[in-house]
Amino acid sequence: MTTKPVPRYDVIIIGAGVAGIYQIKRLTDLGIEATVLDAGGDLGGTWYNNRYPGARFDSESYTYGYSFSKELLNEWHWKEQFSSQSENLRYLNYVAEKFDLRKYMQFNCQVEAAHFDEANDLWQLKIDDGRKLTCRFVIMALGLLSTPTLPRYEGMDAFKGCSFHTFHWPHEPVEMAGKKVAVIGTGATGIQVIAEIADKVGELTVFQRRPNWSAPLNNSPISNKEMADIRSRYDEIFATCARTPGGFEHEPDRRGFYAVSRQERVELWDRLYDEPGFGIWLQNFREIFTDEEPNAELSEYIAERIRQRVNDPMTAEKLIPRDHGFGVQRVPLESYYFEAYNRDNVHLVDISETPIEQVTESGLRTSERDYDFDIIVYATGFDAVTGAFDGIDIRGIGGKRLRDKWNDGPSTFLGMFVHGFPNLLMPAGPQSGSASTNYPRGIEIGVNWCTDFLEYMWEHGYVRADATLEAEERWTTHVTKMYSKMLMRKAKGWFTGYNSNVDGHEHGKTRYFVYNGGTPKYVATINEVAEKGYEGVVLRSDSSVTSEFPVASVDGVDGVRVSK
Numbered sequence: 001m002t003t004k005p006v007p008r009y010d011v012i013i014i015g016a017g018v019a020g021i022y023q024i025k026r027l028t029d030l031g032i033e034a035t036v037l038d039a040g041g042d043l044g045g046t047w048y049n050n051r052y053p054g055a056r057f058d059s060e061s062y063t064y065g066y067s068f069s070k071e072l073l074n075e076w077h078w079k080e081q082f083s084s085q086s087e088n089l090r091y092l093n094y095v096a097e098k099f100d101l102r103k104y105m106q107f108n109c110q111v112e113a114a115h116f117d118e119a120n121d122l123w124q125l126k127i128d129d130g131r132k133l134t135c136r137f138v139i140m141a142l143g144l145l146s147t148p149t150l151p152r153y154e155g156m157d158a159f160k161g162c163s164f165h166t167f168h169w170p171h172e173p174v175e176m177a178g179k180k181v182a183v184i185g186t187g188a189t190g191i192q193v194i195a196e197i198a199d200k201v202g203e204l205t206v207f208q209r210r211p212n213w214s215a216p217l218n219n220s221p222i223s224n225k226e227m228a229d230i231r232s233r234y235d236e237i238f239a240t241c242a243r244t245p246g247g248f249e250h251e252p253d254r255r256g257f258y259a260v261s262r263q264e265r266v267e268l269w270d271r272l273y274d275e276p277g278f279g280i281w282l283q284n285f286r287e288i289f290t291d292e293e294p295n296a297e298l299s300e301y302i303a304e305r306i307r308q309r310v311n312d313p314m315t316a317e318k319l320i321p322r323d324h325g326f327g328v329q330r331v332p333l334e335s336y337y338f339e340a341y342n343r344d345n346v347h348l349v350d351i352s353e354t355p356i357e358q359v360t361e362s363g364l365r366t367s368e369r370d371y372d373f374d375i376i377v378y379a380t381g382f383d384a385v386t387g388a389f390d391g392i393d394i395r396g397i398g399g400k401r402l403r404d405k406w407n408d409g410p411s412t413f414l415g416m417f418v419h420g421f422p423n424l425l426m427p428a429g430p431q432s433g434s435a436s437t438n439y440p441r442g443i444e445i446g447v448n449w450c451t452d453f454l455e456y457m458w459e460h461g462y463v464r465a466d467a468t469l470e471a472e473e474r475w476t477t478h479v480t481k482m483y484s485k486m487l488m489r490k491a492k493g494w495f496t497g498y499n500s501n502v503d504g505h506e507h508g509k510t511r512y513f514v515y516n517g518g519t520p521k522y523v524a525t526i527n528e529v530a531e532k533g534y535e536g537v538v539l540r541s542d543s544s545v546t547s548e549f550p551v552a553s554v555d556g557v558d559g560v561r562v563s564k
């Protein structure tokens with residue numbers, strides 16, 4: 001028998017966030033030799049990094065938690081309907097401790113490169129600490145919003161005060177009392193941080209380029225009694241999430257927009273606006289996503305609610321978006337965001353009128369004047385979905401770079417495979433079901449599917465899996481076509497790959513990042529593929545590989561154990 005290297009690990013998972021934690025749980029339950037690598041100092045992904053004031057779920061907490069363990073569901077008490085960052089991080093740590101997962105994780109490990117070794121059907125990973133690790137399968141659990149992006153202003157390094165992107169909010173407390181603070185950006189992050197710090201800082205100046213539609217979160221505590229009720233209904237709650245398009249408890253209003261009177265529409269909106277969570281977005285008429293007229297009527301309704309909440313009419317008008325309708329970009333939910341502008345210490349600068357020209361030693365210079373600040377907060381968003389992939393030198397068959405393949409936007413099969421990059425799996429990848437839905441619900445679906453797929457590979461002695469080009473093209477065309485039905489296709493948001501701070505991602509070129517068919521359709525499709533023996537994926541066995549589940553010892557070079 002020929003000698004072939006056996007990889008150090010059967011599976012390496014990159015990313016110790018919500019997806020990576022569940023993925024390692026599934027694999028180690030199967031006794032698989034696997035590890036998780038994360039660039040961060042500890043587990044938690046989004047919830048480890050985004051420590052800015054006001055960071056919290058806008059998914060109902062009890063629909064965000066993992067559903068895989070009844071024991072966990074019975075033990076954990078969500079304290080708020082929409083839980084805060086620190087509590088969410090505590091939860092993920094609790095899960096990791098409970099299932100003893102931390103021992104499989106390695107932190108401060110930036111994966112610099114992942115190259116597919118075609119001769120041996122394995123991946124070679126290069127870590128920034130100099131190590132090289134090999135694995136049969138690599139699972140990308142990189143997060144959709146994990147590559148923060150900064151503006152490209154002149155003089156950013158010259159600022160003598162404190163400045164940071166919200167993703168890198170310092171772990172130690174930031175003293176804000178009495179300070180002059182600037183926030184640049186009014187996406188979901190900016191809206192949360194502005195509302196939270198408005199009454200805690202000296203002066204707060206918000207630099208807004210485009211306003212975002214947003215609606216109240218209507219958060220509240222969850223009592224012991226309410227939590228007991230939630231626990232008794234978990235099966236029902238997850239069943240509802242599984243049948244709704246967004247993976248939430250919110251179900252679209254099935255009455256047609258045009259089938260009901262204006263009065264009935266307003267009654268629905270009055271109710272939804274004052275209810276907790278995404279109801280105003282996801283329990284609305286389905287036409288608001290696809291038809292200009294219903295969308296315009298709803299947008300005007302929301303604009304009126306904003307006018308009622310902001311005392312100064314000129315400020316109110318500046319906070320109302322004109323370039324897109326309600327819900328065609330990801331809707332941030334807020335807690336007293338609009339009321340923040342009624343405070344004397346909060347100022348709104350419309351930088352679409354007076355652009356920021358440069359960062360100075362003491363603050364910011366717009367085309368109109370100079371501003372002095374102690375702290376500048378960049379709430380300027382992320383190189384979404386593909387940014388984290390682009391950050392790793394990923395090379396597949398023939399040394400082809402994933403970054404080059406995806407230059408104009410991602411192409412995938414089911415959001416899980418990329419043709420030409422065998423044995424690379426993405427449980428929550430671009431064009432998968434999780435990107436546009438309640439994230440952990442989508443993650444569990446993706447992780448379970450990928451794990452079943454790997455079990456199938458191992459059971460059948462396969463060592464290599466590659467989606468066909470035809471399958472990939474079919475899926476990507478399907479994802480692309482679905483955008484054509486949605487008003488969202490015109491929006492300047494991360495769902496269409498817009499980011500003014502990343503070359504090539506400026507407005508004008510749509511990137512088809514998310515699957516818009518909803519959870520039930522996505523699940524039906526991926527299950528059908530599995531039932532047909534993973535149709536669309538070429539599976540190959542290799543009789544020269546002697547060990548399916550390699551042991552942990554490393555006696556070859558660069559972490560490769562050579563089978564005898």
Ligand code: NAP
Nearest residue numbers: 056057058151185186187188189190209210330379380381
């Ligand atoms: P974002 O939605 O992309 O917003 C970035 C903001 O920064 C926009 O207002 C943008 O203005 C502005 N901006 C960017 N570059 C700028 C520049 N050079 N000069 C001036 N302004 C600039 O990013 P995000 O707020 O971080 O949210 C991203 C996503 O994260 C959300 O959509 C959501 O999916 C997720 N998120 C979730 C939660 C939650 O669960 N509660 C909270 C926060 C974030 P333009 O629009 O003009 O480009």
